[in-house]
Amino acid sequence: MCKKLLAALLAVTTTLGLFGCGGNEEAPKEDKAAEPATEKEPSGTDYLPVEMMSREETKQLTAGTVIEVDDLKAMPDERVLDDLDLAVVYRYHNIETSEDGSENEYDHKMAQPIDLSADGTETTTLSDFTVFMEFTGIEIVPIDHFDLNDEGQYEKIVKIDENLYESAGPVLSEDKISKLNGN
Incomplete structure (x- = not known):
């Protein structure tokens, strides 16, 4: 009788153990699929402030305003800048160092x-020279014109250099979009 009881307990324990292991094996798979990723992947722009200036602070900015990296605690509100026909451009300083040690610096x-x-720098080593790039701040510039992209969104086009124009991203202000649509 003792042997039968021991055999029954062993059978129950084995069954529960197998069932428990099988359940444990499946549970993490289901949990992983159901849970959203909680870790933030680096975006490459972690050096920029995540806080936004108030509407009033942003309205005080004018074309030509430069905010150096040490003073940049919050980014301007792009919706407010859109309404003012202004945009943000990002300023960088580069140092190219050749194999012979000569340097070429430019902004x-x-x-x-x-x-x-995350610290706003990057060093890239190429076959015959090294480039060090550093974020130095932002500048507020006038929007030159607006273009409609392939998705039907308006984009802000700004003048970067004498003959160089770039998109400063989509127009975010609903008021500006209404005006551009003629409403």
Whole structure:
């Protein structure tokens, strides 16, 4: 009798163990599929502030305003800038160092932010020279004109250099979009 009881307990324990292992094996798969990813993947623009200026602060900005990286605590509200026919351009400083040690330094602007490391810098080594790039701040510029893209969205076009125009992204202000549509 003792052997039968022991055999029955062993059978129940084995069955529960197998059932439990099978259940444990399936549960994480279901949980992983149902749960959204909680880790934030680096966007390449983590060097930019995540806070936004108030509507009033943004309205005080004018074309030609430069905000250096050390003073940039919040980004302008693009919807407000759209209504003012203004946009943000991103300023960068580059140092190209050749194999012989000679350096070429220059500053440039971009209508969209460049992907850099979280501290706003990036060093790229090529076969015959190295490029160090550093984010230096933003500048407020007038919107030159608006274009309709392939998706039917209006984009802000800004002048970057004498003959260089770039899209500063889609128009975000609903009021500006209504005006552009003639409403």
